Amino acid sequence: MSRSARLIVFAAGAVGLAALMAWGFAGLPDFGGYTGRYGRIVAQIAGPDRAATNTVTFTAFDVRAVDTLVEEFIVFAAAIAAVALLRHQRGEPERAEHPDDVLRPRTSPALMVVGAALAGPTTVIALNVIAHGALTPGGGFQGGVVLAATAVVIVAAGARVRLPPDEPPRFAEFIHGLGAAGFVLLGLAGLVFAGAFLNTTWAGHGTTGALLSGGAIPLLNVATGLEVAGAIIVILAEFLEQNMLVVEEPES
Amino acid sequence: MTAVQAVLLVLVGVAGTLVALARDPLRQTILAGIYGLTLALLFFALQAPDVALSQIVVGGVALPAMLLLALAEVRAREQKGDDE
Numbered sequence: 001m002s003r004s005a006r007l008i009v010f011a012a013g014a015v016g017l018a019a020l021m022a023w024g025f026a027g028l029p030d031f032g033g034y035t036g037r038y039g040r041i042v043a044q045i046a047g048p049d050r051a052a053t054n055t056v057t058f059t060a061f062d063v064r065a066v067d068t069l070v071e072e073f074i075v076f077a078a079a080i081a082a083v084a085l086l087r088h089q090r091g092e093p094e095r096a097e098h099p100d101d102v103l104r105p106r107t108s109p110a111l112m113v114v115g116a117a118l119a120g121p122t123t124v125i126a127l128n129v130i131a132h133g134a135l136t137p138g139g140g141f142q143g144g145v146v147l148a149a150t151a152v153v154i155v156a157a158g159a160r161v162r163l164p165p166d167e168p169p170r171f172a173e174f175i176h177g178l179g180a181a182g183f184v185l186l187g188l189a190g191l192v193f194a195g196a197f198l199n200t201t202w203a204g205h206g207t208t209g210a211l212l213s214g215g216a217i218p219l220l221n222v223a224t225g226l227e228v229a230g231a232i233i234v235i236l237a238e239f240l241e242q243n244m245l246v247v248e249e250p251e252s
Numbered sequence: 253m254t255a256v257q258a259v260l261l262v263l264v265g266v267a268g269t270l271v272a273l274a275r276d277p278l279r280q281t282i283l284a285g286i287y288g289l290t291l292a293l294l295f296f297a298l299q300a301p302d303v304a305l306s307q308i309v310v311g312g313v314a315l316p317a318m319l320l321l322a323l324a325e326v327r328a329r330e331q332k333g334d335d336e
Contacts, residue, residue, distance in 0.1 A: 031253060031298050056302040129305070137301035145309035152317060232314060239321035 051205040052134045052214035060139070061220045065198035068220075069183055072227055076180045079231035083168050086238045102160050103245035115157025122150045126225075133221035134214030140224025144179075147225060148232035155240065160248060163241050172233035179227025186219055260294040267291075277323055285316035 001009075029035070042063055043055050052058040060068050107115075126146035133139030151172075155161065163169055186198075193202035200220070206213030253261075267287040274280040288311020295304035 031257065054302070138305050139302070142302075142305040142309050145314050149309075149313045149317070236317060236321065239318070239325060 047208065049205075050200065050214050050217070051208040051210075052217055053209060054133065054135055054137060054139075056137070057133045057139045057217060057221070058214065061133070061217045061224075062198075062200050062215070065187065065200070065220065068224070069187065069198065072180060072183055072224055075228055075231045076176070079168075079176060079234045082235045082238055102162055102248045103241070104160050104248040105155050105158055106246055107156055107158050111156050112158045115153045115155075118153050119150060119157060122146060122153055126150055126229075130221055130225035131211060131218065134217040135209065135211075140221035140226075141228050143221075144225040144228025145232060147229035148236065151229075151233050152236060152240075155245075161245070163237065163245070168234045169237050172230045172237060174230070175226045176230025176234055179223045179225070179230060182223035183220060183227065186216055186223060190216065254297070257294070257297045260290065260297050263290045264294050278320075281316055281319040281323065284319070285312055288312045288315065 034040075042059055046052050046055040046058040050058055050062060052062070126143045126149075128143075129138035129146060130140055130143030133143070161169075167173070188197070190199035190202055191197045194200075200215035200217055203216040203219065205215060212218060264287070267283070267290045271280060271283045271287050274283050288307060291311060292304045292307040295301075295307055
């Protein structure tokens, strides 16, 4: 088909699509225009029943906690799949012979200064976002990614690391598993103490607005934060090891 | 819809178009990060701060970091191929 014929077909399709989209968008409710009943019920019980001031986190970690559990295991599986795939393609005989080599990041002085300045504040922000999940916007997922970014910042600042050549970084792997197991165990605690899997009321409500309020929601946020941070560090470490890190020369 | 929301919607459209038009993968990755941040601003203007935070960490941190590391990986392999 010639170029002009293709353009004519494209133009006809584009006009048709634009007309359909305009028709569809014209019938949409405005942003925030919600007519369902579910959302209103959830918003009404979040405060009085759970002392959770962030209805979004209350939805994700209480009434819809099973969804969050499944999402958490998606991240868990993704990290394991990344490790399995990248390990398979690697084959680095020289690294395997010296498992105790200290790796040094390939970094620049400017990056070291920025990294050193950012490491502390980002750690505090990450912990703050995780801890206040039930109160203000944020939670385990967002804080967990920031926590993982902190690890990258620390490496960019020039931290020397020791990575085993044939497995993911052990500490990240540990907190990754700990977070996933913790979420399930907290769910089972709901089954034992409150009669339903992932029921969060067993931990007590606390005072509205206090750091430890909202039943088990803060605990579930901590578990999610650990899991997400660990998983993302595991995934990034797979790339980092091959690109940004070089074996440190013994100092002469 | 308020003026702020309308302006941010247009900004998201412009940023998305720029990502699609960029040809250099490195430039595209950085533009994708900026696009993610404009999207976060839009979510914030639509009173969804939780989603905005998720968008910041995924679109502004995690996705560009993974893409940049993948690009570094590809370049390292290409260099290795040139050396041999």
